[in-house]
Amino acid sequence: xxxxxxxxxxxxxxxxxxxxxxxxxxxxxxxxxxxxxxxxxxxxxxxxxxxxxxxxxxxxxxxxxxxxxxxxxxxxxxxxxxxxxxxxxxxxxxxxxxxxxxxxxxxxxxxxxxxxxxxxxxxxxxxxxxxxxxxxxxxxxxxxxxxxxxxxxxxxxxxxxxxxxxxxxxxxxxxxxxxxxxxxxxxxxxxxxxxxxxxxxxxxxxxxxxxxxxxxxxxxxxxxxxxxxxxxxxxxxxxxxxxxxxxxxxxxxxxxxxxxxxxxxxxxxxxxxxxxxxxxxxxxxxxxxxxxxxxxxxxxxxxxxxxxxxxxxxxxxxxxxxxxxxxxxxxxxxxxxxxxxxxxxxxxxxxxxxxxxxxxxxxxxxxxxxxxxxxxxxxxxxxxxxxxxxxxxxxxxxxxxxxxxxxxxxxxxxxxxxxxxxxxxxxxxxxxxxxxxxxxxxxxxxxxxxxxxxxxxxxxxxxxxxxxxxxxxxxxxxxxxxxxxxxxxxxxxxxxxxxxxxxxxxxxxxxxxx
Amino acid sequence: xxxxxxxxxxxxxxxxxxxxxxxxxxxxxxxxxxxxxxxxxxxxxxxxxxxxxxxxxxxxxxxxxxxxxxxxxxxxxxxxxxxxxxxxxxxxxxxxxxxxxxxxxxxxxxxxxxxxxxxxxxxxxxxxxxxxxxxxxxxxxxxxxxxxxxxxxxxxxxx
Numbered sequence: 001x002x003x004x005x006x007x008x009x010x011x012x013x014x015x016x017x018x019x020x021x022x023x024x025x026x027x028x029x030x031x032x033x034x035x036x037x038x039x040x041x042x043x044x045x046x047x048x049x050x051x052x053x054x055x056x057x058x059x060x061x062x063x064x065x066x067x068x069x070x071x072x073x074x075x076x077x078x079x080x081x082x083x084x085x086x087x088x089x090x091x092x093x094x095x096x097x098x099x100x101x102x103x104x105x106x107x108x109x110x111x112x113x114x115x116x117x118x119x120x121x122x123x124x125x126x127x128x129x130x131x132x133x134x135x136x137x138x139x140x141x142x143x144x145x146x147x148x149x150x151x152x153x154x155x156x157x158x159x160x161x162x163x164x165x166x167x168x169x170x171x172x173x174x175x176x177x178x179x180x181x182x183x184x185x186x187x188x189x190x191x192x193x194x195x196x197x198x199x200x201x202x203x204x205x206x207x208x209x210x211x212x213x214x215x216x217x218x219x220x221x222x223x224x225x226x227x228x229x230x231x232x233x234x235x236x237x238x239x240x241x242x243x244x245x246x247x248x249x250x251x252x253x254x255x256x257x258x259x260x261x262x263x264x265x266x267x268x269x270x271x272x273x274x275x276x277x278x279x280x281x282x283x284x285x286x287x288x289x290x291x292x293x294x295x296x297x298x299x300x301x302x303x304x305x306x307x308x309x310x311x312x313x314x315x316x317x318x319x320x321x322x323x324x325x326x327x328x329x330x331x332x333x334x335x336x337x338x339x340x341x342x343x344x345x346x347x348x349x350x351x352x353x354x355x356x357x358x359x360x361x362x363x364x365x366x367x368x369x370x371x372x373x374x375x376x377x378x379x380x381x382x383x384x385x386x387x388x389x390x391x392x393x394x395x396x397x398x399x400x401x402x403x404x405x406x407x408x409x410x411x412x413x414x415x416x417x418x419x420x421x422x423x424x425x426x427x428x429x430x431x432x433x434x435x436x437x438x439x440x441x442x443x444x445x446x447x448x449x450x451x452x453x454x455x456x457x458x459x460x461x462x463x464x465x466x467x468x469x470x471x472x473x474x475x476x477x478x479x480x481x482x483x484x485x486x487x488x489x490x491x492x493x494x495x496x497x498x499x500x501x502x503x504x505x506x507x508x509x510x511x512x513x514x
Numbered sequence: 515x516x517x518x519x520x521x522x523x524x525x526x527x528x529x530x531x532x533x534x535x536x537x538x539x540x541x542x543x544x545x546x547x548x549x550x551x552x553x554x555x556x557x558x559x560x561x562x563x564x565x566x567x568x569x570x571x572x573x574x575x576x577x578x579x580x581x582x583x584x585x586x587x588x589x590x591x592x593x594x595x596x597x598x599x600x601x602x603x604x605x606x607x608x609x610x611x612x613x614x615x616x617x618x619x620x621x622x623x624x625x626x627x628x629x630x631x632x633x634x635x636x637x638x639x640x641x642x643x644x645x646x647x648x649x650x651x652x653x654x655x656x657x658x659x660x661x662x663x664x665x666x667x668x669x670x671x672x673x
Contacts, residue, residue, distance in 0.1 A: 462610055462642075462643050463610070465608070488642060506609075506611060511615065
């Protein structure tokens, strides 16, 4: 056993500083704004010293922040002992955290722009308990080798008997605070051998450059297309009898419509270009690998991220197709996983950002052989259709009445919402479907994008049958299901189907019926 | 066809909801009196008085009489060996099935009003959802809590 205590790489002081800076931005803005952006550089002015106060405060805060960043780095140590990862930090209040290796569910890596030049990674240690969105422990910056060492320590502890003795010795031999170049080389070589011997990784999915480009250009692109169309359409204003309708206002309206359409179009275009670049950067080199019972997802160009998901934590799989991508047969595959802090802000883990629907099935089948990926879906009956848009009238009618009243006569144009909402409702009705097969429930629905969710009976936390007064009269009902997603639930609804069929699903879900 | 769950919640639950309704109505009444006074002093429109007069009555009727009655009529629950089933709802009747295996813990809690009527509220939590049975006689709530935690321990995954 190696009882040597390790430190983080010095660069983590800088990273601490930068992270602290983010929290300071708001106070800084407040200070400067409340000061009216006044900057007085004339020492003979009598207000010179008074104006300097906010600057001094800012400077002081910056220095404090810098010091705290350095202190945080200086006081942070981690080591391996008794099959545990132990972390100790804090200046006045010393905090220690011992995490048994068997409890560690995944080690997630992240390489930011400060990490890349030095070959460092940020490691987040996750256990089953860390589900409040925070990792159990975070090592801000350590070398790749050191990160691999944690992983190796972890694996060694997990199967204690199958130790590689030479490796242990070499790890033990290192007796200094921070590893020297030679040590790093030595260990790296041995570890490489070790990893090659013990771990087999299969690539499940990777993204081609072409798909990446399609992904980037179609993400959130619908709005741009629409506004572009609006701009073009306004060019053909002659077709609309403006003269007849609005008489002298015609010129003003024509110019106004075109101008607004163009401005909206350009704003959206810039937003879209930004989103293209961001999507490209964050999804570059997207690879999903399988290592024993874990999935490893790696992605990112400037900032590289690697997350690990134990397969048995996966609660359900979603295939999402937005209308634009659906037209070209593309889909996104999302995984709902229980617990664990995720590096991204949203809880959903994307397994395949963009893939031809047909091509998604094979790797999914390989990962989850027990699930039928092409079930026959049962569709909603015709009598269920009105329920998809009827509820919308509740908000539509008052809204339309108000708009029409205050903006008469143009407000009447808002009447167009009615057929649009009804069309969307019919579309949703057409997409809705479900299938019960063995232990598997599949639900397909559309809010705007078509979503198909595959889940197993044992993963469903609760199921509820709901019926309004009107639904009861027509003999239809809905079913809501909840599965775990992060530390919360994620629900899917089978809306407005035959009541008897819904009762059958409830009966299927009852534990005593096999 | 499955039948709806067997047990209704305590009749006293209805009384408690009515008490809540009375409290809410009193608050509404206070607000309405305030608005009326302002209308008097600042000479706003006369029809505000009519609204002020009508609203408390409608509110009281709905929240003291009608809604508690409908809700109470819809409320059903049943704890079976393998699952818990509850049914509730005002406009939408929701019947929820929670398998025993999924139950993580059960809490009972009691506010001052519930305590006065010897009632308790039971909350059943799964990993992702919580379900509340609002008004149980205290003895029954304790009994049920003990039984659920017992059953939840024994229940085995059948999938």
